[in-house]
Amino acid sequence: MLRLNEICVRDTLKSLELSVSVGKRVLIIGGNGSGKSTLFSVISGRLLPDCGSVIIDGRDVTRTPEYERTDIISSVLQDMKAGAIEEMTILENVKLAYVRRKGDKTSREDVDLFRDKLSIFGMNLENRMRECVKNLSGGERQALSITMATCADYKLLLLDEVTSALSPRTSEILIRSVDEITSTERKTCLMITHDAKLMESFGDRTMEMRNGALHDQSLQDTAFDFC
Amino acid sequence: MIGLQELLTSIEIGLILGVVAIGIFVTFKTINFADMTCDGSFVLGAVVTAVTIKNGVNPYIAILTSMVAGGVAGCVTGILNIKCKITDLLSGIIVAYMLYSVNLMIMGNSPNLTFLDNQTVFSDSRIYAAIVVVFLVAAVTWVMFSNTGLKLRAVGYNKQFATTSGINVNVITTLGLAISNAMIAAGGSLFSQYQGFCDISEGFGMLVTGLASIVIGTKTLAFRSEPLLIASCVVGSVLYRIFVNIALHSDALGIKTQNLNLITGLIAIAVMTMKGGVKTKC
Numbered sequence: 001m002l003r004l005n006e007i008c009v010r011d012t013l014k015s016l017e018l019s020v021s022v023g024k025r026v027l028i029i030g031g032n033g034s035g036k037s038t039l040f041s042v043i044s045g046r047l048l049p050d051c052g053s054v055i056i057d058g059r060d061v062t063r064t065p066e067y068e069r070t071d072i073i074s075s076v077l078q079d080m081k082a083g084a085i086e087e088m089t090i091l092e093n094v095k096l097a098y099v100r101r102k103g104d105k106t107s108r109e110d111v112d113l114f115r116d117k118l119s120i121f122g123m124n125l126e127n128r129m130r131e132c133v134k135n136l137s138g139g140e141r142q143a144l145s146i147t148m149a150t151c152a153d154y155k156l157l158l159l160d161e162v163t164s165a166l167s168p169r170t171s172e173i174l175i176r177s178v179d180e181i182t183s184t185e186r187k188t189c190l191m192i193t194h195d196a197k198l199m200e201s202f203g204d205r206t207m208e209m210r211n212g213a214l215h216d217q218s219l220q221d222t223a224f225d226f227c
Numbered sequence: 228m229i230g231l232q233e234l235l236t237s238i239e240i241g242l243i244l245g246v247v248a249i250g251i252f253v254t255f256k257t258i259n260f261a262d263m264t265c266d267g268s269f270v271l272g273a274v275v276t277a278v279t280i281k282n283g284v285n286p287y288i289a290i291l292t293s294m295v296a297g298g299v300a301g302c303v304t305g306i307l308n309i310k311c312k313i314t315d316l317l318s319g320i321i322v323a324y325m326l327y328s329v330n331l332m333i334m335g336n337s338p339n340l341t342f343l344d345n346q347t348v349f350s351d352s353r354i355y356a357a358i359v360v361v362f363l364v365a366a367v368t369w370v371m372f373s374n375t376g377l378k379l380r381a382v383g384y385n386k387q388f389a390t391t392s393g394i395n396v397n398v399i400t401t402l403g404l405a406i407s408n409a410m411i412a413a414g415g416s417l418f419s420q421y422q423g424f425c426d427i428s429e430g431f432g433m434l435v436t437g438l439a440s441i442v443i444g445t446k447t448l449a450f451r452s453e454p455l456l457i458a459s460c461v462v463g464s465v466l467y468r469i470f471v472n473i474a475l476h477s478d479a480l481g482i483k484t485q486n487l488n489l490i491t492g493l494i495a496i497a498v499m500t501m502k503g504g505v506k507t508k509c
Binding site for chain 2 (some may be wrong): 024044066067068070071075081082083084085086087088089092095096097099105132133134175
């Protein structure tokens with residue numbers, strides 16, 4: 001599903017190789033400055049690698065602009081302000097989330113589907129659709145961002161330290177919900193985290209970013225899963 | 228105090244320049260782009276209209292032609308900003324600066340052009356001009372309520388989020404600039420038809436008066452829905468013209484016509500520092 005071939009970015013990523021098959025959830029750990037977020041920038045198209053190629057679903061997207069990759073890649077960043085527009089209501093953000101679909105206006109069915117997905121988080125957000133995003137707590141914002149990222153069609157979900165600023169209880173709710181969404185829809189997911197607890201509860205595979213390359217941490221997995 | 232005729236004149240000019248205020252609203256408020264093309268694209272609209280009408284073109288077609296010219300000017304500002312990496316402020320200033328020469332060329336190197344004897348939208352009845360203004364306001368409001376409007380607002384609020392939502396920020400920014408300058412040019416077109424002539428320097432200060440109108444409008448007619456704030460710009464423009472007229476006709480204040488820019492600035496400052504105002508949903 002996702003294959004990275006000899007990706008290099010200055011001194012951060014050095015001939016990095018990765019292959020993830022459909023429906024697999026991969027946790028990526030590593031120290032500060034090890035290049036985890038740079039890796040996500042390369043996959044999402046924010047950063048053009050100095051060498052190597054990014055293949056998603058058999059298509060070489062190395063030079064495809066970020067906005068054009070959004071029909072296959074959804075991402076939620078650590079920065080809570082980047083996941084939704086705080087000057088708009090939840091409902092307006094929902095409409096924006098469906099813009100990715102490149103279709104016509106958001107239908108009532110779309111909104112209902114969004115409400116259902118939002119209810120998975122158990123934060124009662126589905127009944128507060130006309131509330132401004134800026135009035136939401138950090139956990140609620142991330143729940144909204146994850147729902148927005150997963151409501152329209154996508155093949156790969158990138159989560160960059162989405163629980164870093166949240167309480168352990170809220171983090172647990174978010175991760176459980178992400179687990180439910182990605183496993184039900186059988187979506188491929190890559191998640192960067194510093195949370196050691198997550199390694200036990202989420203993902204099929206854990207990889208560590210070290211010296212600009214990814215190293216498998218999971219004993220039961222082979223070195224790489226090829227598509 | 229001002230008489231009824233002067234009040235009506237203020238309302239008329241206020242409605243015409245309200246279209247300009249809408250254009251400025253689209254760039255400064257919606258897509259968050261400090262576009263200084265305004266002073267140039269306003270005159271561009273006026274001169275294109277003057278030349279086309281003098282050549283026997285239908286006045287409504289002249290407005291459309293002006294809008295296309297203004298839209299192109301907006302696109303040039305966008306290209307300078309996006310492709311040449313020139314800051315938003317500077318790219319607008321450069322385009323407005325170059326438009327001075329372009330406008331002179333369009334007018335055949337004459338600094339002004341009169342077309343008092345030609346047919347304009349004001350010739351038969353002023354109601355037709357009012358319909359044009361209502362149509363333009365409705366058109367922009369409709370765009371703002373559409374998916375395109377949502378994209379324009381998203382780009383203005385959060386470019387990174389817009390990109391991750393699959394929005395081509397460059398295209399939407401250029402589209403916003405094109406809509407904005409098309410509206411400003413339409414305002415210039417209506418203004419020149421109202422006067423029956425156009426002058427190369429009539430765009431001077433248009434940006435400040437437009438911004439003052441937006442502030443007055445959004446403070447007095449604070450709609451909760453952001454797309455509806457477009458209508459506030461027109462109301463603000465009319466109120467601004469009435470304020471200026473009252474100030475200039477008030478003997479007690481001793482204000483003369485040459486003090487107009489000072490008055491405009493003071494009105495803008497006074498309204499901007501006023502409490503209250505826009506009560507959008509968020």
